[in-house]
Amino acid sequence: MEKFVPYGRQYIDGDDINEVIKVLRSDFITQGPRIDEFEAKLAEYCGSKYAVTFNSGTSALHGAYFALGLEEGQEMITSPNTFVATSNAALYLGAKPVFADVESETGNIDASKVEKKVTDKTRLITPVHYSGNPADLKELHEIVEKHGLAMIEDAAHAIGARYAGKRIGACQYSSMAILSFHPVKHITTGEGGAVLTNDEEYYERLLMFRSHGITKKDFVKPSDGDWYYEMHHLGYNYRITDIQATLGISQLKKLDGFVGRRREIAATYNEIFAENPYFNTVFEKEGCTSSYHLYPILLKDDYLDRKPEIFQKLRSEGLGVQVHYIPVHTQPYYQNHGYKDVSCPVAEDFYRREISIPMYPAMKDEDIQFVEEKLFKVFRDL
Known part of the structure; x- marks a missing residue:
């Protein structure tokens, strides 16, 4: 294979490495001052009052649901x-997840189908900003307000994106938003995540939840001393370390550049792929500015049955393509736990069509040209 271009990868430079070396030589490598600094800078960047970091996006989701008070017998x-x-x-x-179908053009949850899923057990709506492209937060907020619900944004793909003029994470329509710092995301801490919120009560519950449920203030019993x-x-134990936070601080300085480059790549792809006969692409709705965590292509009807062949050929040509995502309700665990009769036909069709092609800020113009050449070669040779 002459070359291999992955669908995504981290960008770590000398500044990142030097900052991490400094903290390794400091007095704090686990719980120290860089965590507070990283959280303050995250909140400032996104436009929220508070940020609480976690050791993964998954634990951040768990923490956000806990802080909200989601519990057994309720639905989201x-x-x-x-x-x-x-x-x-x-x-x-x-709690019980309930799945609402998605839009065929964006892969985001379809707000018009959400209200039909609301019952007297519903506590929460969690839209996912798929591929970095914001979901319809205004429309979802109307449902939330009408039924007395809450909303938590799964923004694992979407740091740096904007909706209605504000950055995702500002929580202008939601109680909380979660981020992920996995290496294929916009910035990385190795593994890591965060919850953003404007609510002080949620903030305090998040802090306790990530650290064994422990607090050093607001005691129920009289304190035994300073150690109490x-x-x-x-x-x-969902805490992040000072090492990871230091890397995050350094990465955050480059985030606007990373997002800008992703958008440049997407604009080039959009121009290259316009009106091609093989696949469609997703698009940004009015008021939405995608941060392009992913660049999905959606196979046209004539090529649906050949997706496994196309995927394998793209890989063999040096394109590290991936598929995002297998619909959650079709997973064996869910099928064995009450979801056999669940149908989300648009999401299932989206999965049949979707292939994620390379998209990351370190891509060079020659990499984009390589993707173009190999992608069209595979389709022409079918």
């Missing part, structure tokens, strides 16, 4: 076109 509505963590984190708390602490909730 979300998209089937997502990684399983979005709904799994509700299962951790004994109390466990108020059944929490987890």
Whole structure:
């Protein structure tokens, strides 16, 4: 193979490495001052009052659902076109995920189909900003307000994106938003995540939840001394480290550049792929500015049955393509736990069509040309 271009990868430069070396030589490598600094900078960047970091996007989801008070017997509505963590984190708390179908043009949850899923057990709606392209938050907020619900944005794909003029994470229509810092995301801490919110009560619950449910203030019993602490909730060790936070701080300085380059690549792809006979692409709705975590292509009807062949040929030509996502309700665990009769035909069709092609800020112009050449070669040779 002459060359291999993955669908996504981290960008780590000398500044990142030097900053991490500094913290390794400091007094703090686990719980130290860089965590608070990273959280303050995240909140400032996104436009929220608070940010709480976690050791993964999954634990951030778990923390957000806990902070909201999601519990056994309640339901949450979300998209089937997502990684399983979005709904799994509700299962951790004994709640039931309910899946509303998606839009064929964006892969985002279809707001027009959400209200039909609301019952007297519904507590929460969790839209997923698929591929970095914001979901219809205004329309979903109307449903939330009408039925007395809450909304938590799964923004794992979407740091740096904008909706109605504000950055995703500002929580202008939601109670909380979660981020992911996995290496294929816009910025990385190795593994990591965060919850953004404007609510002080949620903030305090998030802090306790990520650290064993422990607090060092607002005691129930009289304090025994300066060492005293109390466990108020059944929490987890979901903490991030100063090492990871330091890398995050360094990465955050480059985020606008990363997003800008992703959008440049997407604009080039859009021009190259305009009116091609093989596949369609997703698009940004009015008022939405995607941060392009992914660049999905959607196979046209004539090529649906050949997707496995196309996927394999693209890989053999040096394109590290991937598929995002297998609809969650079709996974064996869900099928064996009450979801056999669930149908989301648009999401299922979206999965049949979708292939994610390379999209990451370190891509060079020659990489984009390589993707173009190999992609069209594979389709022409079918």
